[in-house]
Amino acid sequence: MWSERDRTGGEAFHAECRQFTAAQQRRLVSTMTRIGLVFVDEHGLHFAPAGEERARSVIRRHRLAERLFMDVLSIRDAASVESNACTFEHILSPEVTDRICTFLGHPETCPHGGPIPRGECCIRHARLRKLIDIKAN
Known part of the structure; x- marks a missing residue:
């Protein structure tokens, strides 16, 4: 859903995913709705x-x-x-994720051009300024 929103810029999504059958999609949406992750209205998901x-x-x-x-x-x-990113995404703690982001220099996009959501480390990094960049009064 997130990637579809990135691609289309839309707020609502249609429950279409090629990797699941229609019955699997209905069960998935039902479960996600029941546990409070998504909701469905007349515009979509x-x-x-x-x-x-x-x-x-x-x-x-x-x-x-x-x-x-x-x-x-x-x-x-x-x-x-x-394949490796799909595995890795499930084992990274928030601290390790922020350390990787900092190590990589707070990249704005993934290799495919998709935006990388900012983390706390990115917010802290944006507030930091080098002394050489600060003008004397």
């Missing part, structure tokens, strides 16, 4: 606040993992990068 934050966190970890694998480890095989 929307993230609830808890779902928005959870998706944001997973996407951030995934896209940072892709950057790490491609930029630092020089893995060029797209399928390998994707």
Whole structure:
């Protein structure tokens, strides 16, 4: 859903995912609705606040993992990068995620051009200024 929103800029999503059957999609949406991650209205499927934050966190970890694998480890095989990022995104703690982001220089996009959601480390980094950049009064 997050990637679809990035792609279209839309607020609502249609419950279409090629990797699941229609029955699996209905069960998935039903479960996600029941636990408060999404809601459905006449316009389509929307993230609830808890779902928005959870998706944001997973996407951030995934896209940072892709950057790490491609930029630092020089893995060029797209399928390998994707497969490993899908595994990696589920084991990174918030602290490790922020450390990877800082190590990578707070990248704004993943290798595919998708925006990487900002983290606390990015906010702290934006507030820091080098002494040489501060003008004397």
